[in-house]
Amino acid sequence: MTQAASRLSLQDFLALPETRPASEYINGKIIQKPMPKGKHSRLQLQLCNTINAKAEPAQIAYAFPELRCSFGNRSVVPDIAVFKWSRIVFDEADEPANDFFICPDWVVEILSPDQRPNRVADNILYCIEHGCQLGWLTDPADRSVMVYVPGQLPIFYEGDSILPTLESLDFSLSAEDLFSLLKMNR
8 A cells, every 4th residue: 555645744654653564654655564474474573583592692683573763764664673782772761762763784674475576675775875784685485585785786695595694693594594484393
């Protein structure tokens, strides 16, 4: 669902009630994300858990699922937004702030069957242009990942190719490992 929002500012958009699934504010338009399906949800949860198991105990970074990030003239809701620990805003109770007005350090998007890849890639590129260090566009349908880093052309990964992560994280994951997170014991 897309709505023209020519008279709606980013500030006005942020004052609107949240939608389910989330809506994003992009180029003056309100665009509702598709409802996640089984593979999308499983991969999102398992990847967040994998990142957080390595990064949270040492206070290196934290992976947030479906976190609204508003910066520049957009408000986006990446499937996974990873922030270095030092950039997370905490409140007086040592809990993360509700509102994030900064770009993630690493953004992961999981392509759903009914999403347009170029639109999703545009959000990743927007994040990279605003200071994001790493972007993954994952495609569960063909088990591939397109990786975006500042100042470089995107790089295609599949199979046993090791995916880049934030430099401060001490773990490696191949494209095959990533998509093996979809498996469930039955």
